[in-house]
Amino acid sequence: MKSHLLLTVAISCLCVSGSAFAQATADDRATEVIVKGKLQTCGLGAAAPDSKVPLSTSTIDLDTVTAQGGTSFQDALRNVPGAQADLSFTGAHSPNFILRGAIADSGTGNSRILRDGARLSNYGYAQGFIGRIDVVRGAGATAAVRSEPGGTVDIITKTPQLRDFSSVYGLIGAHNQSEAWYDTNFVISKDKELAARLVLGHSSASEWRHVSDTLDGVKFAIAKSHSDAYHLLFDFEGTNQSYQPDFGVPAINGKPAAIPLDRQLGEPFAHSKTDNRIYTVHTDFKLAPAVTLYLDAVHADSEQSSIRNSVFSAVAGQTGVYTRATAYEPGSTRKTDNVRASLVASLPQGSLTHNLYASAETYRETLDLKSLRVPAANSPNIDIFNPVYGLVVAPTGTLAQTITNLRLNSQLYSLQDRIDAGKLGVVLGVEYVDQDFLYGTAGTLSRQEHRLNPKAGVTYDLTLNQTVYTSYATGTAPNQATSKANQSLPSRRSTQYEVGWKGRFASGTLRAGLAAYQLDETNLLADDPSTAYIYDKTIAGEGRSKGVEATLNGQVTERLSLDMAYANIDARYTRNSEFIGKRMANTARDTLSVFGHYQWSDSLFSGAGVYAQGKRFADEANTTVLPGYTRVDLVQGYRFNTAGKPVVLQLNVKNLFDQRYYAASHLHVARYILPGEGRNVSLSIGVNF
Numbered sequence: 001m002k003s004h005l006l007l008t009v010a011i012s013c014l015c016v017s018g019s020a021f022a023q024a025t026a027d028d029r030a031t032e033v034i035v036k037g038k039l040q041t042c043g044l045g046a047a048a049p050d051s052k053v054p055l056s057t058s059t060i061d062l063d064t065v066t067a068q069g070g071t072s073f074q075d076a077l078r079n080v081p082g083a084q085a086d087l088s089f090t091g092a093h094s095p096n097f098i099l100r101g102a103i104a105d106s107g108t109g110n111s112r113i114l115r116d117g118a119r120l121s122n123y124g125y126a127q128g129f130i131g132r133i134d135v136v137r138g139a140g141a142t143a144a145v146r147s148e149p150g151g152t153v154d155i156i157t158k159t160p161q162l163r164d165f166s167s168v169y170g171l172i173g174a175h176n177q178s179e180a181w182y183d184t185n186f187v188i189s190k191d192k193e194l195a196a197r198l199v200l201g202h203s204s205a206s207e208w209r210h211v212s213d214t215l216d217g218v219k220f221a222i223a224k225s226h227s228d229a230y231h232l233l234f235d236f237e238g239t240n241q242s243y244q245p246d247f248g249v250p251a252i253n254g255k256p257a258a259i260p261l262d263r264q265l266g267e268p269f270a271h272s273k274t275d276n277r278i279y280t281v282h283t284d285f286k287l288a289p290a291v292t293l294y295l296d297a298v299h300a301d302s303e304q305s306s307i308r309n310s311v312f313s314a315v316a317g318q319t320g321v322y323t324r325a326t327a328y329e330p331g332s333t334r335k336t337d338n339v340r341a342s343l344v345a346s347l348p349q350g351s352l353t354h355n356l357y358a359s360a361e362t363y364r365e366t367l368d369l370k371s372l373r374v375p376a377a378n379s380p381n382i383d384i385f386n387p388v389y390g391l392v393v394a395p396t397g398t399l400a401q402t403i404t405n406l407r408l409n410s411q412l413y414s415l416q417d418r419i420d421a422g423k424l425g426v427v428l429g430v431e432y433v434d435q436d437f438l439y440g441t442a443g444t445l446s447r448q449e450h451r452l453n454p455k456a457g458v459t460y461d462l463t464l465n466q467t468v469y470t471s472y473a474t475g476t477a478p479n480q481a482t483s484k485a486n487q488s489l490p491s492r493r494s495t496q497y498e499v500g501w502k503g504r505f506a507s508g509t510l511r512a513g514l515a516a517y518q519l520d521e522t523n524l525l526a527d528d529p530s531t532a533y534i535y536d537k538t539i540a541g542e543g544r545s546k547g548v549e550a551t552l553n554g555q556v557t558e559r560l561s562l563d564m565a566y567a568n569i570d571a572r573y574t575r576n577s578e579f580i581g582k583r584m585a586n587t588a589r590d591t592l593s594v595f596g597h598y599q600w601s602d603s604l605f606s607g608a609g610v611y612a613q614g615k616r617f618a619d620e621a622n623t624t625v626l627p628g629y630t631r632v633d634l635v636q637g638y639r640f641n642t643a644g645k646p647v648v649l650q651l652n653v654k655n656l657f658d659q660r661y662y663a664a665s666h667l668h669v670a671r672y673i674l675p676g677e678g679r680n681v682s683l684s685i686g687v688n689f
Contacts, residue, residue, distance in 0.1 A: 045357040045416055046344040051502060052418065052425045054457025054471035056081075056137040056515045056549060062130050064563065068595050068609060069635045069652030069682065071171065071179050071203070073097070073125040077153075078593040078611055080135050081549035082567035086586055087666035087674055089308050090274065091243035092205035092213040093124045095153070099137055100519050101545035101571025101587045102150025102494070103668075112477075114154040116235075116280060118298035118338040119363065121480075123155070124239040124276055126217045128169065128181025128201035131158045137549070138517060139475040139496035149475055149494035149521050150545070159233065160195035160223040161185055166689050173652070173682030177206040188222075196222040208677050210264040211244035212271075228286055235280040242271045247310035247666055248674035250322060250384065251624040256662055257320070259384055261675035267379075268307040268326070269394035277301045290346040302334040309379060309392055311671055320386075322671075324379040328395065332369035334406075338362070342414075355418040357429075360411075367406035372399040402441055408478060410435040425459035433476050435491070440482035447488040451476045470499045481525055481537035489539060493522045510554035519545040520574075526620055527669070529578065540620070541576030543584060545569055559599045566592045573620075582622045585668035588614040595633075607635035618665035618673050626673065629661035645689040654680045 050057065058080045065076045073095040077083040086096040086103055095113050113123055137151040164186050171179040181201040188194040198220050205213040217239035224232045247266050249257050277300065284294045306329040311322035342359035372395070380391045416429030431453040438446035457471030475494045482488055500515035526540030547569040556562050569591075571584035595609035611631045618624040637650040658679040666672035 045342065045359065045414065046355060046418070048355065048418060050511075051461060051467040051504070052420065052459055054425075054427055054459050054469035054498075054500075055473070056498065056500060056513065056517075058135040058137065058551070058565075059132055060135075061132040062127070065127065065130075066169070066684070066686070067597060067607065067635070067637075067650075068563075069607075069633060069650070069654060069684070071127060071173075071177070071682075072205070076130075076133055077135075078609075079553075079563050079565055079595075080137070081551055081565040082137060082151075082547065082569060082591070083135070083565075084586060084588060084591060084613070084616075085664040087248075087664050087672070089245040089247070089306070089666065090122050091124075091241060091245065091272070093126070093203065093215045093241055093243070095123060095125050095155075097153070098584075098586055099135075099150035099153075100517070100547060100567075101543070101569050101584045102519065102521060103586075114152060115278070116157055116282075116298075117154060117296060117340075118280070118300075118336075120278070120300055120336060121334065121365065121367075122274065122276075122302060122304070124215050124217070124241050124274060125155075126181075126201045126203060126215060126219075126237075126239055127179065128183065128199055128203075129157050129217065129219045129237065131156045137515070138498055139473045139494040139519060149477055149492050150519065157219065157235070157237070158183065158197060158199060158221075159235070160197040160221055162187055162190060162193060162195055167687065168689075169684065169686045171652075171682050171684035173206060174680050175206040175208040176204060176212070177680070177682060178202065178204045179684070193225040193227075194223070196220070206677060206680060208680070209246055209262050209675070211246045211266075213241070213243035215239055215241040230285045231283065233280070233282040235278075235282075237276075237278040237280075239274075239276045241274040241276075243274075244268055244271055245306070245308045245310075246674060247308070247672045248662075250311050250314070251618060251670040251673060252320070254624050256618075256624070256626070256673045256675070257384055261660060261678065263384070263387070265311050265322075265324075265382055265384060265387065266309040267324075267389060267392040268309045269392060270307050272304070272306045272308070274302065274304045288345075292344045294340075294342045294344065296338075296340045296342075298336070298338045300334075300336040302336075304332045304334070305330050306332070311382065311384070313671075315381060318383075320384045321381055322384060323376070323381050324392070325376070326374040326379045326392065326395075328372045328374050328399070329369055330372060332367065334365070334367045337364045351421065353420040355420065357414065357416040357418070359414045361413075363408070363410045363412065365406065365408040367404070369404040369406075371402045371404065373402070374399065404441055405438065405444070406480065407438040407446070408435070410437075423461040427455070427457040427459075427471070429456075430454045435476075435478070437478050437488055437491070439480050439488050440486050444482055444486040444488060447490055449476075449491055451491070451493070465504045467502045468500070469502070470497075472497055479523060479525055479537075481535070483538060484528055484531045484533070484536040489525065489537060490523050492524065495520045506555060510556060511551070512553075513549075513551045515549045517545075517547060517549075521545075524573070524576075526576075526579065527667075540573065540579060542574045543572065544574045545571040545584070545587075547571075561597045561599075563595045564593070566590075579620050579622075582620060583617055585617050585620050586664045588616040588628065590614040597635075603639050605637045605639070607637070609633040613661075618662075618668070619670040620668050624665075624670040624673070626662045626665070629659055629676070631659050631661065631676070632656040645687055648684075648686045650684045650686075652682045652684060654682075 134154040166184040185197045219237045221235040308327040312325040315321040340361040345356045413432045419426040433451040453474040455473040459469040479489045496519045498517040503512040521543045524540040528536040528538040550566045552564040573579040592612045597607040614628040634653040661676040663676045
């Protein structure tokens with residue numbers, strides 16, 4: 001696969017050399033040749049004004065993240081109320097998260113997001129490829145969106161535009177942290193509306209805990225359009241990630257062990273690797289002035305080698321001494337195919353306008369994962385208070401082998417009508433899911449499911465700038481897990497009721513929102529207490545999240561801008577013989593993020609952010625508490641021109657007061673708790689030309 005990536009880079013560079021023949025000038029209007037993500041706009045399938053969407057939505061663009069000094073997916077999601085960190089063993093570039101108290105993975109360490117509307121597992125987050133991130137908070141049945149119970153995150157990547165431009169960004173931080181990308185867009189033919197875009201990216205996460213995580217990638221897209229008659233797009237994205245999994249520290253007596261936050265207890269004998277290749281074809285045709293047909297096809301290949309070493313269990317009678325285990329998965333392949341056809345129409349009928357959406361989608365995902373059993377003698381015990389390193393050795397000889405397979409085949413059919421009736425708006429929709437799912441070793445039984453997911457919502461314009469809404473929505477998401485009896489487990493299901501208010505002020509540059517909701521989930525996963533194997537799961541019953549959210553984003557004054565997100569969440573298990581009444585792991589009752597920027601002059605600006613998270617539990621049994629904390633971040637920037645090119649120089653300070661805190665737990669167990677990074681200083685520069 002690496003040779004294919006190098007070939008793609010070479011082809012892309014040849015295309016760049018042709019940009020000298022571009023016919024557009026620098027002052028041409030920035031017309032986007034193809035706008036991906038429109039089908040997922042606001043979670044309604046077809047684009048709609050936010051005031052007509054009876055759901056809680058958030059949009060974070062790349063400029064917002066970089067202006068806050070952010071480099072990761074978690075940095076971006078600080079701007080989303082109710083979004084909290086979750087962890088996996090797939091590295092720092094995996095987009096793992098919790099929305100409204102519901103995990104967005106299946107509890108097996110796999111992340112699930114949408115990329116340009118297509119659902120992908122273990123996607124490597126490359127910030128230089130990102131145009132914006134769209135978030136629908138709450139249960140789904142959102143048309144053309146395979147929704148997770150707590151919400152849906154759609155990463156919208158960069159696409160070609162009808163003008164020539166380039167940009168370079170670089171960041172260097174403490175502990176070998178670095179971020180860089182080169183983004184160039186060129187018009188091949190303005191008359192034919194043909195353009196291409198190439199992005200090269202590199203990202204190395206901070207090694208403050210003595211593990212590395214590096215992701216290198218290339219993204220190339222070429223697009224053709226003819227006014228609004230049609231749009232065509234081909235897009236390729238390839239990333240190579242090399243990393244060492246970080247399982248953090250264990251808990252002792254109900255709290256994280258009192259050891260240095262940077263103490264690393266895992267010693268994998270080699271790096272883990274993930275290579276992803278994603279191919280996308282998009283086209284849309286205007287069949288009539290108010291009728292458009294969209295066709296999308298995505299194919300993704302992933303090859304992964306995972307080597308994980310971590311503490312496993314406490315040794316009786318020896319405080320601080322733990323056994324360790326090595327998981328060795330030398331080669332796994334994952335393939336994803338997603339094809340969708342959708343029709344969008346706007347049909348006036350008297351005083352009403354029917355905005356219709358219909359889609360048919362087929363989705364197929366396969367995974368073949370080889371695991372080798374490493375003898376316990378290869379991973380000697382470790383004393384976390386007085387560790388001795390260098391004793392873990394690579395296995396030799398013939399090892400026992402297990403093959404785990406995933407087979408997911410599903411068909412989704414969606415139908416929706418968004419009715420405009422002046423101040424009143426109504427949304428009625430239904431999604432039908434026909435799914436055949438298998439996850440496990442040889443002999444595992446598959447799970448066949450048929451599910452009807454309805455939704456309904458009402459919006460009402462109080463004034464030209466203020467809207468109230470209410471909605472009911474349901475969703476389904478596969479549980480990528482199996483029981484000890486080799487039975488693929490049923491999908492999680494969710495039902496949500498929500499009411500809210502949205503406001504737009506200062507000519508639309510300042511936006512505010514309030515929401516209150518109740519989200520019920522069934523078929524939640526948990527570790528099976530009757531087996532020591534951590535990947536044997538059981539259905540843990542039901543859960544309920546109740547909460548309120550508040551947002552404020554935009555220009556408060558001509559010089560002051562603000563991004564604020566607050567959430568109060570009460571997320572608990574409601575029906576379960578083991579965890580009933582317990583709070584959901586990794587979910588704080590209160591979270592607050594505020595980040596403000598002040599423009600002192602045309603050149604000088606300052607920014608300050610506060611991120612606060614209340615206490616939460618590391619495990620489902622609520623035996624270990626992660627303390628609440630408040631973190632302060634600062635940025636100081638300077639804009640200037642050099643050789644007529646705009647430059648932004650920015651100093652970023654994360655965790656100014658070196659606050660000691662813990663980010664989250666992994667697999668929602670108390671032995672895997674990841675500390676938060678202490679003070680980190682970085683310097684970034686961006687140049688547009």
